[in-house]
Amino acid sequence: MRNRIHIDRVTYKNIVRWLRFQTVFILVSSIVSFCLVEWLINNYKLSWDLIFRALALIIPMVLFITVINTINARWMAKQATDLADGLAKAASGDYHAKLDPSKSSIFAVAYNNFNKLEEELKKANTLQDEFVNNYSHEFKTPITSIKGFAELLLEDDVDKKNRDKYLKIIVEESEKLTYLANSSILLTKLNSQGIIPNKNKYLLDEQIRRCIIVLEPEYSKKKIDLSCNLEEVEYFGSEEIMEHLWINLINNAIKYTPDGGNISVNLRVYQETIIFSVIDSGIGMTEEELKLIFNKFYQVDKSKTARGLGLGLTIANRIVQLVEGKIKVESELNKGSTFTVILYRG
Numbered sequence: 001m002r003n004r005i006h007i008d009r010v011t012y013k014n015i016v017r018w019l020r021f022q023t024v025f026i027l028v029s030s031i032v033s034f035c036l037v038e039w040l041i042n043n044y045k046l047s048w049d050l051i052f053r054a055l056a057l058i059i060p061m062v063l064f065i066t067v068i069n070t071i072n073a074r075w076m077a078k079q080a081t082d083l084a085d086g087l088a089k090a091a092s093g094d095y096h097a098k099l100d101p102s103k104s105s106i107f108a109v110a111y112n113n114f115n116k117l118e119e120e121l122k123k124a125n126t127l128q129d130e131f132v133n134n135y136s137h138e139f140k141t142p143i144t145s146i147k148g149f150a151e152l153l154l155e156d157d158v159d160k161k162n163r164d165k166y167l168k169i170i171v172e173e174s175e176k177l178t179y180l181a182n183s184s185i186l187l188t189k190l191n192s193q194g195i196i197p198n199k200n201k202y203l204l205d206e207q208i209r210r211c212i213i214v215l216e217p218e219y220s221k222k223k224i225d226l227s228c229n230l231e232e233v234e235y236f237g238s239e240e241i242m243e244h245l246w247i248n249l250i251n252n253a254i255k256y257t258p259d260g261g262n263i264s265v266n267l268r269v270y271q272e273t274i275i276f277s278v279i280d281s282g283i284g285m286t287e288e289e290l291k292l293i294f295n296k297f298y299q300v301d302k303s304k305t306a307r308g309l310g311l312g313l314t315i316a317n318r319i320v321q322l323v324e325g326k327i328k329v330e331s332e333l334n335k336g337s338t339f340t341v342i343l344y345r346g
């Protein structure tokens with residue numbers, strides 16, 4: 001069966017315009033040729049026989065070129081139409097069109113780029129869906145729990161012990177909602193920012209020491225031995241944003257280190273490079289888990305959601321990206337993890 005070429009109205013009009021231009025061009029060239037021949041006859045006394053022979057050669061040639069050009073124009077239009085159709089589909093949210101670069105010599109690069117663009121759009125779409133699903137899940141769970149325990153509290157026969165227990169759960173779940181709202185707002189803010197606002201010079205070691213003091217109740221509760229070795233270093237940046245980075249990393253080390261474990265927080269300076277590291281003797285992670293920890297809402301152990309929501313490292317990673325630094329993780333299951341942040345003094 002013959003494969004019919006489907007051409008839309010605009011492309012069709014363009015082809016007609018192109019053919020019209022060719023016809024006019026051939027007509028004008030013929031008239032110019034005729035005038036030239038006339039001039040040659042008059043000035044150089046050429047014979048009509050010679051001219052007819054020349055025309056017999058030129059006319060079939062012109063016709064042949066016209067036919068070839070027409071076929072060529074349709075072929076080019078077909079490739080352009082495929083590209084236009086694909087773009088129209090992508091614009092309407094359908095990212096499944098694929099273009100075969102081997103079928104187009106002229107648009108091979110454009111076809112390749114189109115396929116890449118489709119892949120990226122598909123990925124972004126999946127991530128967005130995942131984010132919405134995760135967000136709804138993380139949002140719904142505490143609300144369901146709060147509603148359930150509030151209903152239990154409304155019952156007449158609740159004794160003091162149970163009442164306190166339900167109230168404690170309600171408080172914890174409300175805190176989780178607050179944390180989720182704050183983290184999402186912060187992440188959205190960081191994602192929409194291209195540069196860090198409100199920068200000033202301050203002592204980084206002092207800021208990290210303050211973060212450790214804030215987290216003192218957490219690691220003391222778990223009898224974790226936290227040591228720190230912080231070199232004095234001045235840094236030019238946003239104190240407010242950097243604080244989230246240190247708190248997230250040190251807090252994770254505390255959360256994922258069992259009672260009685262060790263954590264060491266270090267800050268070193270080497271010429272223009274500042275190296276921060278937090279080393280824990282915690283639960284560690286496998287190679288596979290390490291690849292995913294910076295993804296939104298990723299948690300190695302979903303069953304222990306009380307530990308967090310999976311946004312801390314996404315936020316940390318984004319902050320490091322914004323300050324044009326680097327973040328590295330080394331980890332061994334059941335041995336511990338080391339998170340290293342490299343900053344540059346600009």
Ligand code: ADP
Pocket residue numbers: 248252253255256280282283284285293298299300301307308309310311312313314336337
């Ligand atoms: P969460 O709120 O769950 O802590 P994060 O984004 O901070 O979310 O971390 C993502 C996941 O990475 C955590 O759920 C945890 O499984 C893992 N993780 C992060 N830091 C550590 C660490 N120091 N030791 C072991 N696992 C960690």
